[in-house]
Amino acid sequence: MARTWSTPALAVLCGAGVLLLGGTGLFLAALFLQVAPSNALSQRYRGPIDQLVYPEFEQNWKLFAPNPLQQNLSVDARVQTISPTEHVTTRDWVGLTAQDIAAIRDNPAPSHLDQNMLRRAWDFYDSTHSTQDGTVAVAGERGRLAEEYLKRIGLQRLGRTPGGERVLQIQFRLRTAAIAPPSWSAEEAPAAVADRVLPWWPVDETDYQGLG
Template sequence: MARTIAGGPGQTGEPPGPVPGEPAAAPARVWSTPALVVLCLSGALLLGATGVFLGAVFLHVAPANALSREYRHQVDGIVYPEFEQNWKLFAPNPLQQNVRLDARVRTVVDGGATREHDWLGLTEQDIAAIRGNPAPSHADQNMLRRAWDFYDGSHAGPDGTLTNPRGKLAEQYLKRIALQRIGRTADGERILEIQFRVTAVPVAPPGWAGESPPVTPPARELPWWPVNDEDYRGLA
């Protein structure tokens, strides 16, 4: 007695054919061998560069060890000045002073004589831009302060004696920040020199601490620095 097996598509062991009226499925993308090589090399390069950068930052903030001492110059070259870190891996160091930085310039007048101008409060400008601003910029909050920290960490004494090879870079960085704000002239007169003054006021302890307020040191004036066209290169 013959049997008839009933069933629809897919029940006979054969794959179903395309449904009439529906578009055919798009073929899978096939990457060529050169394209795969380029993608793999680019990914490896990005991962390697990221690993080197993160490793340099880790060695910068980690306690002194054999690796950080051996590769100190290479690490400093990656981190300074754009990526300088103001903390340590196991001991964050909060700010303990309110630092105010002022600048004044010396210009040349008719006849070759020079004239000193009044102090300009650079920190006061930043405070004015921050106060009342719900979203102050990172530059207004930190650029000038970090520039001074960079300078102070590479100089010693009232005469600004260099203590490490980054000292000249710190001077240029601080000078260019001020000149970008002041411009090439003051009252229409060409700027010849610039001088900085810093006042560091220690943060007073809370009232419940029972400690005496720290003594505020006198303002510190840096030597006059010459100004030339190279100091304005790249400044807006």
């Protein structure tokens, strides 16, 4: 026997359905306006939209994002060491990014540090050091903190006494290689690998404090 609903019950169910659909629509519209480019509607209702979205439903992506990164970036480091007989040696470059890639590849649960620490450290450095006319302008205390952060990562990776000798200074290099376009694309072939070599940074005992 089929169940029948009374008129008041149907009215309540229909009303509840309309409210749920309407609320869902308004919520999705608020999310859309929060991630969409600024416009008259989002500016007018910015306060209510932010109250609804933040912090539980914050979006960390952009709806109309630019083209994805079309370059491979890798960070290398090398050190100068001094022997007990005062002989100074410049060591070979060590691929820090290559170490991270090797640790991530074929790993079903890669470490967050392997995936992000070096990349974020370089992004922090790059955002605080503007390059103009071949010179680097350091952005105050944040710039010095970015240098110290990158330096300590490099020292931790390369060790305290490479080859049994004390480290005098450390240097970093960013290698940028454009990703080749697909065969069906009309884009031009990428340029050769470009290097950005940072100056030598002196190293002393304080740089090793707290490093494992």
